[in-house]
Amino acid sequence: xxxxxxxxxxxxxxxxxxxxxxxxxxxxxxxxxxxxxxxxxxxxxxxxxxxxxxxxxxxxxxxxxxxxxxxxxxxxxxxxxxxxxxxxxxxxxxxxxxxxxxxxxxxxxxxxxxxxxxxxxxxxxxxxxxxxxxxxxxxxxxxxxxxxxxxxxxxxxxxxxxxxxxxxxxxxxxxxxxxxxxxxxxxxxxxxxxxxxxxxxxxxxxxxxxxxxxxxxxxxxxxxxxxxxxxxxxxxxxxxxxxxxxxxxxxxxxxxxxxxxxxxxxxxxxxxxxxxxxxxxxxxxxxxxxxxxxxxxxxxxxxxxxxxxxxxxxxxxxxxxxxxxxxxxxxxxxxxxxxxxxxxxxxxxxxxxxxxxxxxxxxxxxxxx
Amino acid sequence: xxxxxxxxxxxxxxxxxxxxxxxxxxxxxxxxxxxxxxxxxxxxxxxxxxxxxxxxxxxxxxxxxxxxxxxxxxxxxxxxxxxxxxxxxxxxxxxxxxxxxxxxxxxxxxxxxxxxxxxxxxxxxxxxxxxxxxxxxxxxxxxxxxxxxxxxxxxxxxxxxxxxxxxxxxxxxxxxxxxxxxxxxxxxxxxxxxxxxxxxxxxxxxxxxxxxxxxxxxxxxxxxxxxxxxxxxxxxxxxxxxxxxxxxxxxxxxxxxxxxxxxxxxxxxxxxxxxxxxxxxxxxxxxxxxxxxxxxxxxxxxxxxxxxxxxxxxxxxxxxxxxxxxxxxxxxxxxxxxxxxxxxxxxxxxxxxxxxxxxxxxxxxxxxxxxxxxxxxxxxxxxxxxxxxxxxxxxxxxxxxxxxxxxxxxxxxxxxxxxxxxxxxxxxxxxxxxxxxxxxxxxxxxxxxxxxxxxxxxxxxxxxxxxxxxxxxxxxxxxxxxxxxxxxxxxxxxxxxxxxxxxxxxxxxxxxxxxxxxxxxxxxxxxxxxxxxxxxxxxxxxxxxxxxxxxxxxxxxxxxxxxxxxxxxxxxxxxxxxxxxxxxxxxxxx
Numbered sequence: 001x002x003x004x005x006x007x008x009x010x011x012x013x014x015x016x017x018x019x020x021x022x023x024x025x026x027x028x029x030x031x032x033x034x035x036x037x038x039x040x041x042x043x044x045x046x047x048x049x050x051x052x053x054x055x056x057x058x059x060x061x062x063x064x065x066x067x068x069x070x071x072x073x074x075x076x077x078x079x080x081x082x083x084x085x086x087x088x089x090x091x092x093x094x095x096x097x098x099x100x101x102x103x104x105x106x107x108x109x110x111x112x113x114x115x116x117x118x119x120x121x122x123x124x125x126x127x128x129x130x131x132x133x134x135x136x137x138x139x140x141x142x143x144x145x146x147x148x149x150x151x152x153x154x155x156x157x158x159x160x161x162x163x164x165x166x167x168x169x170x171x172x173x174x175x176x177x178x179x180x181x182x183x184x185x186x187x188x189x190x191x192x193x194x195x196x197x198x199x200x201x202x203x204x205x206x207x208x209x210x211x212x213x214x215x216x217x218x219x220x221x222x223x224x225x226x227x228x229x230x231x232x233x234x235x236x237x238x239x240x241x242x243x244x245x246x247x248x249x250x251x252x253x254x255x256x257x258x259x260x261x262x263x264x265x266x267x268x269x270x271x272x273x274x275x276x277x278x279x280x281x282x283x284x285x286x287x288x289x290x291x292x293x294x295x296x297x298x299x300x301x302x303x304x305x306x307x308x309x310x311x312x313x314x315x316x317x318x319x320x321x322x323x324x325x326x327x328x329x330x331x332x333x334x335x336x337x338x339x340x341x342x343x344x345x346x347x348x349x350x351x352x353x354x355x356x357x358x359x360x361x362x363x364x365x366x367x368x369x
Numbered sequence: 370x371x372x373x374x375x376x377x378x379x380x381x382x383x384x385x386x387x388x389x390x391x392x393x394x395x396x397x398x399x400x401x402x403x404x405x406x407x408x409x410x411x412x413x414x415x416x417x418x419x420x421x422x423x424x425x426x427x428x429x430x431x432x433x434x435x436x437x438x439x440x441x442x443x444x445x446x447x448x449x450x451x452x453x454x455x456x457x458x459x460x461x462x463x464x465x466x467x468x469x470x471x472x473x474x475x476x477x478x479x480x481x482x483x484x485x486x487x488x489x490x491x492x493x494x495x496x497x498x499x500x501x502x503x504x505x506x507x508x509x510x511x512x513x514x515x516x517x518x519x520x521x522x523x524x525x526x527x528x529x530x531x532x533x534x535x536x537x538x539x540x541x542x543x544x545x546x547x548x549x550x551x552x553x554x555x556x557x558x559x560x561x562x563x564x565x566x567x568x569x570x571x572x573x574x575x576x577x578x579x580x581x582x583x584x585x586x587x588x589x590x591x592x593x594x595x596x597x598x599x600x601x602x603x604x605x606x607x608x609x610x611x612x613x614x615x616x617x618x619x620x621x622x623x624x625x626x627x628x629x630x631x632x633x634x635x636x637x638x639x640x641x642x643x644x645x646x647x648x649x650x651x652x653x654x655x656x657x658x659x660x661x662x663x664x665x666x667x668x669x670x671x672x673x674x675x676x677x678x679x680x681x682x683x684x685x686x687x688x689x690x691x692x693x694x695x696x697x698x699x700x701x702x703x704x705x706x707x708x709x710x711x712x713x714x715x716x717x718x719x720x721x722x723x724x725x726x727x728x729x730x731x732x733x734x735x736x737x738x739x740x741x742x743x744x745x746x747x748x749x750x751x752x753x754x755x756x757x758x759x760x761x762x763x764x765x766x767x768x769x770x771x772x773x774x775x776x777x778x779x780x781x782x783x784x785x786x787x788x789x790x791x792x793x794x795x796x797x798x799x800x801x802x803x804x805x806x807x808x809x810x811x812x813x814x815x816x817x818x819x820x821x822x823x824x825x826x827x828x829x830x831x832x833x834x835x836x837x838x839x840x841x842x843x844x845x846x847x848x849x850x851x852x853x854x855x856x857x858x859x860x861x862x863x864x865x866x867x868x869x870x871x872x873x874x875x876x877x878x879x880x881x882x883x884x885x886x887x888x889x890x891x892x893x894x895x896x897x898x899x900x901x902x903x904x905x906x907x908x909x910x911x912x913x914x915x916x917x918x919x920x921x922x923x924x925x926x927x928x929x930x931x932x933x934x935x936x937x938x939x940x941x942x943x944x945x946x947x948x949x950x951x952x953x954x955x956x957x958x959x
Contacts, residue, residue: 142882143818143819143820143821177586179880179924180789180816180818180819180920181428181584181585181788181789181818181821182584182585182586183428183429183583183584183585183788184428184788184818184820184821186584187428187429188820204583204584205584205586206561206564206577206580206583206584206585206586207561207585207586207587207588208561208562208564208565229568232568232573246879247875247878247879247890247906248873248875248879248906263586265926265928267876267924267925267926268926270873270874270875270876270879270926271866271872271873271874271926272873273873300884300885300886302879303879303880303881303882303886304884305882305883305884306884309884
């Protein structure tokens, strides 16, 4: 409330200083003094009532009025994180006519196997066009040497970066949010070196890089902190995952791999590990995935730690349907075809997020030397 | 003037202000090439080097840099640890390098090398505005400046008994700690905040070179950062009341160098045949060392400001100047005094006070104080062998607690390099006064990364002994000794989701990094309260395999008071704190 404006006092409260005796009744001097006092008073009154009016407006004007700060319920003062959405339909590319859904290459030489597997599903040129910004998502979860099979293979990452660049990608990015210290995980696994040497741009998570991602329809992560910075401007996403035993969800392959893009309280998801994997399949629709069955962590997963936990699989799988790739990995690489598929396969299939019966799809299997 | 017109025409007249000749016609370099300017460059260089080395103290940057160089150059660290351990660890001989200039020139360290001194001087330079008279008054010697010598005596006696406390006030340890715990995490927040703001405006700045912890997924936090930060702010603010307050009053390193500088060969010398007792030399005197009278050699920082400020050219820096009294002829009183044939202008005859102004009995008193303080500290519950705090979990490679307290200078270099932020400055509650700000692990913040021994690499004093990853993990030649254990993990079944709440979980088992895993599960299928059948993997501990890395505690979803938690019992650094009967045999089985 502005104070009631007072009439300017005709006489200023303090007595004017004694005027020099030599100029008694010096009207001009007294007059100018009074004028000055009046002006000072008016200025002060104007400023203080202006301040009071402004403060009153900010505090009392109804919410929504310009410059109003009024918040009667306390709701307006809460933080409102702006949420992010990934493009509609994800990063999927329409399949090429006649291409297989699952490209499977057996052999021992990486590059020919990788080319053969990708060619079978349409070829790298089909997925990556000139000018694309491609994000590669390896699994860097733990600080382990690559040979221990707990992380993606650096050679595969390097080869995939090279293929993308060959296909004309403007920029290839590599990003993951590991469980252990990101720098150490990327360094120890060799993925940092492989990425940088192949000319990719590496994104290590910083705490400011996470934004809330909106995934409509997700059961657990409809709104969840997401490693957003590497996604700005991205046009294609490729996942590359090792084949790993997993204590809780039984197998961690290409679908579980997207877990590394989440931030926040991830450790709660073990209470519904199959539910979160189904949500991950919904959250991120990749351009394609590569399942690296050359090393199979067949027990003590997902961390491993001993070479005896790893066996050679001599296989690479490229697929547009990551669930089918995982199902193939379950049967043929982990060799658990006699056991029922983990529950997340059924959950994903219910939502039409993939085909767990990979034999019903078009397979192209190539054997190289 | 700053906007340069076309050069060639007016080259002769218009030169850069820096290059203008002096008013008295002497060329510009008599103004710019002064030793005080060289000193400022030296201070800037060493401060920048100090910050650079701190920023380098990080996983991806450390390379071969001597990141603890300043701590190793600190002769007080070397002396005090030599007193407490009777050894000189790794690089601590480097402290001798600082003694060389000290014995030649005096306390040059304080005003030429010390980054903390540079910070204090800079703050005073910016904020202590006043007349010459104010400055002269502020820079006179005060008796309180003896305090640092008492602090030094108490701390050295404590060290000799085996309790190292110099790190509380040693300027380098204090500054490393302040930067690590408070300043650099704050600057990280500012830099990432700035990056985020810019990114929202469509720019993609690469600001990670400015971060002290690049690639850390969470902003680093430190227990009690406010207190470490307040200590820095408070000591810096004291410059407004007493210039160089810390350096003049508190600094034990300065006191040590002050004691030594009585032996220095060079010192500031005043020529009383020129000196008019105007006291202008006090205007910029950093050490409050009485250059206008008998120089207090132990207080002089060798900043050379007095030589710069003297209008009579009466001051100079000289090699072993002789005492004047021997050469004085005549009497001061009647004005007939002459020195080498020239009449004296100054009324003050004194030339130097070599040693600190501390009477011998007070040295003894201070030493007695240290001797009494030792049992007070060592008998406190938190630091004894009995009754230790279960959460005082020391980094891998640490020596047993009594030896640890002989070595740790609380510099917190290990906290700075730790990639997971698990190392935290210990609070009074955990480690007592003696262990205040020493490193302990807090698994609610981070965990000890398996293949990492960086903290042992950067520790300047061997409180954390330099170990290899092989030794930490008990691989190769260390197989018989087994892995280093930091403690042992326990389950609190009352808070564990599968045990107490019919809810599947076992994050702990998943992240357990040892092979075979130290956490096993009983897989049980139960009918839940609502009739649904669920499989619960109920975890249990295999203590002979647990190394106490704490990743299970860190990743446990019961985040406030984790259902699996590590305590110090079973730590391998102290044979008195084992948990299992015959730990060695158990280890081999694993």
